[in-house]
Amino acid sequence: MKKIEAIIHPFRFDEVKEALVRNGIEAMTVSEVKGSDGQSGQVRMYRGTSYVTDLRPRIKIELVIADDQVLTAVGVLQKAAPVDKVGPEIILVMPIENVVRIRTGEHGEAAIRSASRVVRETPAQPQAHPSLVPATA
Secondary structure (H helix, E strand, O other): OEEEEEEEOHHHHHHHHHHHHHOOOOOOEEEEEEEOOOOOOEEEEEOOEEEEEOOEEEEEEEEEEOHHHHHHHHHHHHHHOOOOOOOOOEEEEEEOOOOEOOOOOOEOHHHHHHHHHHHHOOOOOOOOOHHHOOOOO
16 A cells, blocks of 8 residues: 655646546545645735745645555546646655554555445435434333
8 A cells, every 4th residue: 555645726626636536545544735846935016015935835745555555546637737837846655564444443445445445335324323213112
């Protein structure tokens, strides 16, 4: 199992997400982050006021996937998030020792694969807790 972290421009996120889903990678964590790159410290103008840009907004996508999906995921990320400008776009691939699904107790790749199934399943209808159901006499 591997964990993939990708840092991309925010305007590329929708394309990247759609491409990952088309390729069967639906379970992901997405965070708005800020980072510095080779262009940090530039003076910008906004409404007549100048300011220095130290950190720029980015999107961080995290995937935990089976080993057989790594090349697909990295290829999709590279193709869906091409960049013409200098920036911190980067893909990190790290080994994962184990994954435990808290709700079911599944371990390893079974826990990852069940995460994909949960995303596709229709949610169950909510049911009242037994303590809230009136007792019948």
